[in-house]
Amino acid sequence: MKKSNHIVESFARNFPFRGFSAYATRLDPFIQAGYLVRAFYAFLLFASVGIFFRQDPALGAEVASGPLWPVYWAPLVSPATAFWVVRVVFIGGALSAVCFPNLRAARVLVAIGLFEFVALYASALRLDIDWYLLPVVALLFIFLPNRWKSIPVPPAAGRERFLLIFWAAQAVTLLTYSMAGLGKLLGAGAQIWAGQVHAFAPEAAARYVAERLILTNQSSALGPWIVAHPWIAWPFFLGSMYLLVFSFLISFRPSLHRMWGIGLVLFHVGNYLAINIGFSAHILLNTLLLVYSPFWQPAITFRQTLRTLPLFGRLMGTKDGPIQASAR
Amino acid sequence: MASPTLKISLAAFLAVYASVGLATEIALPGHEKSAIPFFSWFLFTRVPNQMHIYAVRVLEYEGRTLEPPVLLQGTIGIMANPFSPKTHVLIQEWGRSIAAGATAERQRLRKIFENTFLRPPVRYELILLTYDPLERWRNGTIRITPIEEFAIPGEMR
Numbered sequence: 001m002k003k004s005n006h007i008v009e010s011f012a013r014n015f016p017f018r019g020f021s022a023y024a025t026r027l028d029p030f031i032q033a034g035y036l037v038r039a040f041y042a043f044l045l046f047a048s049v050g051i052f053f054r055q056d057p058a059l060g061a062e063v064a065s066g067p068l069w070p071v072y073w074a075p076l077v078s079p080a081t082a083f084w085v086v087r088v089v090f091i092g093g094a095l096s097a098v099c100f101p102n103l104r105a106a107r108v109l110v111a112i113g114l115f116e117f118v119a120l121y122a123s124a125l126r127l128d129i130d131w132y133l134l135p136v137v138a139l140l141f142i143f144l145p146n147r148w149k150s151i152p153v154p155p156a157a158g159r160e161r162f163l164l165i166f167w168a169a170q171a172v173t174l175l176t177y178s179m180a181g182l183g184k185l186l187g188a189g190a191q192i193w194a195g196q197v198h199a200f201a202p203e204a205a206a207r208y209v210a211e212r213l214i215l216t217n218q219s220s221a222l223g224p225w226i227v228a229h230p231w232i233a234w235p236f237f238l239g240s241m242y243l244l245v246f247s248f249l250i251s252f253r254p255s256l257h258r259m260w261g262i263g264l265v266l267f268h269v270g271n272y273l274a275i276n277i278g279f280s281a282h283i284l285l286n287t288l289l290l291v292y293s294p295f296w297q298p299a300i301t302f303r304q305t306l307r308t309l310p311l312f313g314r315l316m317g318t319k320d321g322p323i324q325a326s327a328r
Numbered sequence: 329m330a331s332p333t334l335k336i337s338l339a340a341f342l343a344v345y346a347s348v349g350l351a352t353e354i355a356l357p358g359h360e361k362s363a364i365p366f367f368s369w370f371l372f373t374r375v376p377n378q379m380h381i382y383a384v385r386v387l388e389y390e391g392r393t394l395e396p397p398v399l400l401q402g403t404i405g406i407m408a409n410p411f412s413p414k415t416h417v418l419i420q421e422w423g424r425s426i427a428a429g430a431t432a433e434r435q436r437l438r439k440i441f442e443n444t445f446l447r448p449p450v451r452y453e454l455i456l457l458t459y460d461p462l463e464r465w466r467n468g469t470i471r472i473t474p475i476e477e478f479a480i481p482g483e484m485r
Contacts, residue, residue, distance in 0.1 A: 011332065011336070012331075012332035015335045061443070062444060064444075065444050066418075068361075068362060069362070118364070122361070125413040125414045129367060132361075132364055132365050136345070164334060164338060167338075175346055176367075176369045177369075179346060179369040180369040182370075183353075183370030184372070187370075188375075190374070191375060196377045198375055206462060207375050207376045207377070207461050207462060208376065210461040210464070210465040213465075214461060215416070227462070
């Protein structure tokens with residue numbers, strides 16, 4: 001019993017990283033996180049009226065050929081009805097969340113509207129899989145304190161709850177990348193076993209790019225060059241594997257939030273230039289949650305940064321791990 | 329300090345998200361994206377080696393024989409939205425159902441494909457493309473295996 005209490009206390013004290021509670025003793029991390037949440041809802045308002053704003057006559061049939069479970073009702077009504085119901089709920093929810101981000105009811109409404117919107121257009125494959133993460137973040141933000149205010153600021157306990165939910169949004173975003181990295185590692189293992197060209201081979205990037213451009217009958221800014229120069233693209237490809245695999249670890253290392261977020265954005269920009277896949281929803285989340293992370297620590301030395309990078313600390317002969325979070 | 333309950337709940341949420349997402353790879357093979365918002369994020373997990381892709385090519389449209397037959401992406405005006413990724417996914421499922429001998433499923437998918445993406449009158453065939461991506465990129469090497477031919481009669485416009 002004593003040991004289990006000790007474990008729970010240790011977890012409560014050190015989760016998600018040592019010194020997390022110190023961020024709640026200051027005002028600026030909370031205020032910054034509040035603005036980032038508002039920016040998230042501002043984007044959703046933009047999306048609700050700015051993306052696929054015209055009713056596409058082909059959409060109804062494509063959704064009906066395989067509706068995702070949240071829009072199983074869509075083929076039961078006319079395509080126009082399904083379109084406008086989803087659109088109006090999304091717009092209404094986004095507008096209320098922009099005006100009243102501190103009200104839980106508004107955050108619930110926008111989460112529902114966003115979820116239906118993503119399900120509708122993902123059913124027709126008009127939205128890529130990166131949009132699956134936005135409803136998860138919207139769901140987490142529902143659990144921000146209800147009626148939180150900036151003026152007057154809530155007490156430290158309320159600020160810490162706010163920051164914990166924000167951190168969870170960072171963590172689930174980074175988790176998706178590590179899951180992707182795991183898939184690539186497993187795939188590489190299977191292909192090595194089968195004697196095939198695998199993800200660690202020099203021509204891997206060239207093969208991915210060539211196949212994608214053939215399949216989509218498109219060209220891209222960097223694609224033909226990558227296919228022609230696989231050895232130059234190889235280290236970048238291996239670097240992207242490292243970025244993916246260790247992403248979830250970074251949620252526990254605030255000193256790396258900004259750098260890792262920029263790395264992930266560049267990863268997506270590179271993918272866009274190579275194979276025309278933008279993953280713009282993830283670029284938005286990486287920017288809001290990581291590049292602008294309220295937990296990012298001030299500039300540390302390059303050597304300290306290397307020490308906190310997964311694996312690199314060990315290569316330097318020191319134990320890699322997080323730098324203790326401290327009030328700035 | 330925030331309550332341990334909230335921290336434990338968030339940790340549990342992350343564990344559930346990862347577990348359910350990864351489970352879609354095993355529980356929903358071929359339909360991993362249907363468990364929205366959960367997903368394994370297993371994307372581009374295998375380097376393309378020898379590819380086997382089902383495709384459709386149009387042989388005849390409105391009484392005009394197309395020589396050579398036109399692959400899916402080149403059928404603007406014949407097919408509704410030929411660039412739709414939904415079309416590609418549907419054709420792969422259809423081809424796999426034929427290979428598996430699933431008669432009911434192949435008929436269902438054929439009906440969806442024709443009703444959703446084709447404009448009659450049209451004669452087309454389902455084919456299997458076999459190629460190495462780099463060889464096809466560099467010198468166009470590809471092997472085409474016809475699988476089955478279909479026709480949708482209709483009034484000419």
